[in-house]
Amino acid sequence: MTDPTEAGGSADGRLPVVVVGAGAMGGEWIRMLARSPYAMAVGVVDLDVELAAATVASAGLDGVVIGSSVAEVAERADAAAVINVTVPQAHRVVNEQALRAGLPVLCEKPLAPTVAEALRQVALADITGELLMVSQSRRYFNHLAAFRRAVAALGPLSTVNAQFFHADHEPGFREQMAHPLLVDMSIHHFDQLRSLTRDEPIAVRCSSWNPPWSWFAGDAAASAEFELASGARFVYAGSRCTPGSQTSWNADWRVWGEQGSASWDGDDVVRVEADGVGIDLPDGREGIEGSLEEFVTALRAGATPQNEVRANVLSLAMVEGAIRSSERGGERVVLADLLEASLADAIADERSDDVAALLASWTSAAEGIATPAWGSAPATIASGGAR
Ligand SMILES: NC(=O)c1ccc[n+]([C@@H]2O[C@H](COP(=O)([O-])OP(=O)(O)OC[C@H]3O[C@@H](n4cnc5c(N)ncnc54)[C@H](O)[C@@H]3O)[C@@H](O)[C@H]2O)c1
Known part of the structure; x- marks a missing residue:
């Protein structure tokens, strides 16, 4: 396991990363790292090595090791x-190599x-004892944090509504x-819902479709209704191929609770x-700067970041539950059932004996994701914008 006290080898204390x-x-990450106080790019890997070299050069960096093998x-x-x-x-394969x-x-x-x-x-x-954190970078917005604080003061919630319309x-x-x-x-947006409400999804009904003019091969539009553990409903509508009346990339949010309502336009109006x-x-x-800060801070402190791999599984279950519901004509999909079916698929698909044996030893998927693999306490980050 990485010793958190040793994780951070450069002379100026920045974490050296590939x-x-x-x-x-x-390219966005490499340019951000060039000015980050938390980490620096010492290596860049891509299947397309020429692209990696060009991206490094365009960021004005020297001395960065370039190649196609993560370990090397x-x-x-x-x-x-x-x-x-x-x-x-490619995420799973690359994460496994690392x-x-x-x-x-x-x-x-x-x-x-x-x-x-x-x-x-x-x-x-x-099995490896290493931190695996998912960069859900849209959790890290100051106006989302302000919105979250306002929503927390509304008492029990009735309805959360989010719309995302883009082209x-x-x-x-x-x-x-x-x-x-x-x-x-x-x-x-599904991950933001969990961060915003601290509530968890139970079941979903969804319909997805592809508008006739879409330039996407698959379904670029969807509407979904999630039941949350509190009994509240999350009502979502989105599209990636709708010109006009564009919302923020963070979606446009409205929440109604016992004590009143709050809204966030996804940018700077709460x-x-x-x-x-x-x-x-x-x-x-x-x-991504907020996400990087939390990763480096958690690594050094041996603490659990909010998006440690286990915590992210329910956000993905919202996505897959919505897809399965849509494929079954809008049928109600219970996410606990989806998790257990996914564990059986994971065991069947896995090719590494140690991973397959650990998955098979879980009494349930719910148990498998219950305790963070990394860190002993929630990470606190200096800038405080994320929480
Ligand atoms: N957080 C955000 O707001 C945000 C925004 C855009 C993209 N993303 C995410 O970032 C990721 C990349 O998106 P993108 O737009 O840069 O895609 P892209 O297609 O432009 O770039 C992906 C690169 O990965 C390389 N690659 C693929 N498989 C590889 C492997 N096995 N080993 C090494 N390199 C490999 C490809 O050659 C390509 O250069 C996606 O997961 C996407 O969802 C996040």
């Missing part, structure tokens, strides 16, 4: 961690295309996916209609 995946988002680049660069910014279907090489991982969302693949990674993180053209893996909205985008409830805006790092 970025795997040098595409559009990998990490060793040559003397890296202490990996940031996985590959396409979703964790087996003794390197903790901060992995871009979605952790995996299915809950079964996510459960295999929970077991893998357990985004990002050629590549998204345009080929069966469910580009739910798998690649709604994962953010409103509250409830007696005695104000708006308290923190000043933390946002987006």
Whole structure:
């Protein structure tokens, strides 16, 4: 297991990391790392080595080790961690290479295309003893934190509503996916719902479709209703191929509770209609900078970040539950049942004996994701924007 006190080898105290995946988002990470006080890119890996070199050069960096093998680049660069910014279907394989090489991982969302693949990674993180954290970067917005504080003051909730309407053209893996909205985008909003309400999803009914003019191969639009453990409902509607009346990338939110209501436009407008409830805006790092700060802080403190791999499984279950419901004509899908079916799939799919044996030893998937694999206490981050 990585010794948290040793995780951070550069002279200025920044964590030396390898970025795997040098595409559009990998470039964002590499440019952010170039100015980060928390970590620095010492290696960059991509199947396309020329792309990796070009992305490093465009960030104005020298001396970065470039290659196509995670373990080899990490060793040559003397890296202490990996940031996985590959396409979703490569996340598990790359995370496995890194964790087996003794390197903790901060992995871009979605952790995996299915809950079964996510459960295999929970077991893998357990076996290696390394931190695997999912970068759900849309949890880290100061206005979301202010909105969360306002929502907490509304008392028991009745209804949470979120809408996401965009027309985004990002050629590549998204345009080929069966469910580009739910798998690649709604994962953010479903995860934000859990962060916002501290409530957990129980069941979902969903319908997804592809508007006739869509430039996506799969379903670019969906509407879904989730039942939450408190009894409240989360009502979601979204599309990635709807020009006009664009919402924020963070979606547009409204919440109604016993004491009143609150709304967030997903950017910088939070409103509250409830007696005695104000708006308290923190000043933390946002987006991937906030996510990186929490990863490095948790690693050094041996603490559990909010998006430690196990905590992320229910966000993915919301996505897969919505897809299964849509495929069954809007049938109600119970997420606890989905988790247990996914555990059986995970055991059947797994090729590593140690991971398969650990999965098979769980009495249930619910038990398997109950206790964080890493850290003894919740991580606290200096800037406080995330919580
Ligand atoms: N947090 C956010 O707001 C946000 C925004 C955009 C993208 N993302 C996520 O970032 C990830 C990457 O998205 P993108 O737009 O950069 O995709 P992209 O297709 O532009 O880049 C992905 C890169 O990964 C490389 N790659 C694929 N498999 C690999 C492997 N096995 N080993 C090494 N390299 C491999 C590809 O060659 C490619 O260069 C996705 O998971 C996406 O959902 C997050």
